[in-house]
Amino acid sequence: MTSRFGALGYLAMIGLSLGTTQVYAQCAAPELKEGVAGYSECKAWPAYPGVSITASSQLEAQSSAENPYDQGTYDLRLALVASEGGATLATYSQASSFNSDAIGFSGLNIDTARYSLTPQLRAFGIRAAFQGSSRANPFGETWLSLYVREGNTLRPVLESLVVESGGGEWDTNCEGEFHETRRTLQIARSSSHGYADLIVKTQSSESTNIRKGEECVSLSKAEKPAVITLRYDGKQYVVPEGLKGRSF
Template sequence: MTLKYRWLGCVAMSGALGATQAYGACAQPPLPEGVPGYSVCKDWPAYDGQSITALSQIEPDPTLSDAPDGTGMYDLKLAVVSNIDGKPLARYAQASVYSSDAVRFDGLSIDTARYKLTSDLRAFGVRAGFTGSSRANPFEQAVLSLYVREGNTLRPVLEQLVIESSNGEWDTNCTGEFSHTKRTLDLAKTSSHGFADLIVRSVTTDTQNSVGKEDCQSKEVIGNTVSTTLRYDGRQYVVPKELQGL
């Protein structure tokens, strides 16, 4: 069972400001040559003339000189950028956000769904993907973090909620068992500390493969939807341990 992520990419932007001012193209932040990492850019539909950029690159670690390429800790740099002149309007940077080893960090994407947390405050999301290295025990996971703009800075209000995951164990030919969980995030009518509560709905599909008379056969069982409410504690949304990422 495989998750299909669309991590990399850049959304081209066009339009006009007033009668003559044209918006520039959404530009991915450059990565240093030869440095493992990911860089993305996306228009923010909620705010005309603004885009969001995300860059994550590996942090140098001399103790990992013999490790496979891409193994280590990755930082995260975010910015809300003006599409008129390309200047950053707000920034965020944090070291050692993502770990990449046996479970490999394999990309970023920007989520601009309508996360309206208060009457005048919208968040945007950053999704990170991870893939396991074992073929016999496949593993994939995507985590979601939300950020809000406060003046010229960005602040995380939700960190590394597992939004999708897949794992299993099989004989690499046919026989085996797999599990896939997908989650959606909705705004509740209730609020905590002035921020809308978040409703996480989880659905898990279990699949069992077995050798039939002529080919490999699969049987799926879709579980009931499980709802969990996340509440803002004045600083961040509290995520239960079982919903937290790696």
């Protein structure tokens, strides 16, 4: 079964970003249980030639026939695999990783940006997307988590940092108010407990739509960027509550 992604609705700017990478042989997405809602992806890891990352998430303990709205909890299963032959090198699994209800879990994406936490260690990311079902009150969010390899296991070192968020309220025709937040991650030169600090830059904006005659006019205002540093405490990067995704 191939990957299935939900649209993020009215606010397209909070959609998943799917970059292109060099294609390696036999990068096969994990198979999903037939008839059960889920998402599956495979992506070559450019930092480690010959290694691919697989990720899958599927609705737990319910079939789509019993639950036509795909609501409930989703697990998460990750693996590093040999691009040639498909041998498993390291794995991670977590039950009930994502909750899908009024705000639905709508997809996952493997992120192979250069998350160099030490000179010898690079992390990869998993981005999880969520989407509201209300047209009058659109909402969407994307969370980023980072994982590192330790022998034959994968370990999360950053969990559920909200990197994209947007929403609003409008009359479904023109008039309304909207907000958007985007965060970027940079590797700092400083470090804590042996791992590089992470610089998080937040850019937020608000917009208002008003009707002028036959036209719908949008007025926007960007806030001053905010910058904070995330530090590793020996187990994970500490994410402030205001920046961390929560179960809906």
